[in-house]
Amino acid sequence: MGLTGWDTQWQALGLGADELRVYEALLDAPENTSRTVLAQSLGLTVRRVANALDHLAEHHFTHPVRERAGLPAAVAPATALRNLIHLRQAELLHKSAELEELTGSVDRIAAQLLSTVNTPRATGIETVRGGAAIAARVASLVVSASEEVALLDRPPYAASQPDGMPAPLDVAEPVRRGVRVRVAVDRGGLSFQGRARGLGDLALQGVQIRVGTDLPTKLITVDRRVTLLPPTDAADPTASALVVSDSLLSNALVPLFESVWERAVPIGSVTHDRITGEDRELLTMLASGLKDEAMARRLDIHVHTVRRRITRLMQALNAETRFQAGVQAALRGWLTV
Known part of the structure; x- marks a missing residue:
């Protein structure tokens, strides 16, 4: 996987591919x-390098x-990453508060919609009654998607297979x-x-899946223009x-999904408790910029x-470079404080 394939992870820190390349070069x-000289070595214009340095x-x-023409010194990766992770954590706490506020408004919004749906002014709102009709409407929405389908999925489920597994929604077709x-x-x-295995199969087909805790509701949003809110009692x-296609969509429902999505963990990620103490120590030293020989002396191996273990950890973290492995480890909370 090249740098472009890793852009999503780097962008999670608020930076882009140019910044990653320039920082690694520094x-x-x-x-x-x-x-x-730096721009020539990276195949970038001087302006792009200057913009990356500013970012x-x-x-930090x-x-x-001091001199504008000179290059700044790079902050040690571990220090820079920890500072940025702390900043992102503060931002997530703020978003978490917003999510709590949005979560509290879901029932109120639904009640307001139900109270107005039978009035002449209830434009952009559709009521679908009965399990079969709801399933058909969901399928119709998914088939109509041209840009994006976004779902919040949580129990209870309306229909189940004989083995108790909820009937899957065909989201592979739009992919x-x-x-x-x-x-x-x-x-x-x-x-x-079989639920986790089924989700893993969808992920292999190109569906982006994340796992969260205490999702506030179920919903399906298509092309950011129409959202279906399933019944509470499935x-x-x-x-x-309720099928909603008015201003409430942009004001509450789409931000609700995005808040949940940002806090959720990509499926297939290695969990925090699966890393050993020795691996955590090795990753921390790696992020600190220590050479292989120095790490070997500290670990007495x-x-x-050391190099074999670093290669294995990079593969587990889906990282091409050691710096990428350090960022991934920091994002997952694997670095020793």
Whole structure:
């Protein structure tokens, strides 16, 4: 996987591919290297390098430089990453508060919609009654998607297979048409037999899946223009679903999905408790910029063993470079404080 394939992970920190390439180059750049020389070595324009340096400085990945033509020194990866992770954590806490506020408004919004749906002014709102009708409407919405399908998925489920597993929604079909599909699944739904394996199969087909806890509701949003809110009591054959396509969609429902999505964990990620203490120590030293020989001395093992373990960890973290492995480890909370 090249740098482009890793852009999503780097962008999670608020930076782009240019910043990653420039920062990695700064870590190895000889003293007195000019911006022009750096730009030529990376195949970038001087302007792009300058913009990347400005962004790195804003995120505290570099030390200040006195001369404009000179290059700044790179902050140690572990220090820079921890500072940025702390900043992102503060931002997530703020978003978490927003999510709590949105979560509290879901029932109120649904009640307001139900109270107005039978009035002449109830434009952009559709009521769908009965399990079969709801399933048909969901299928119709998914088929109509041209850009994106976004789902919040949590128990209870309206229909089940004989083995107790909830009937799957066919979201692989729009993926084959080039439609982006994102599914945030409540961790409680993974307890159904075969559910995790089925989600893994969808992920292999191109569906983006994340797992969260205590999802506030179920919903399906298509092309950010129409959202279906399933009934709270999925087992009630007379229950109603709401299909919303007015301003409430952009004001509450789409932000609700995005807040849940940002807090959820990509399916297939290695969990925090599966890393050993020795691996955590090795990753922390790696992020600190120590050489292989120094890490081997600290761990009292052969340098070849260090390199084999680093290669294995990079594969587990889906990282091409050691710096990428450090970022991934920091994002997952694997670095020793």
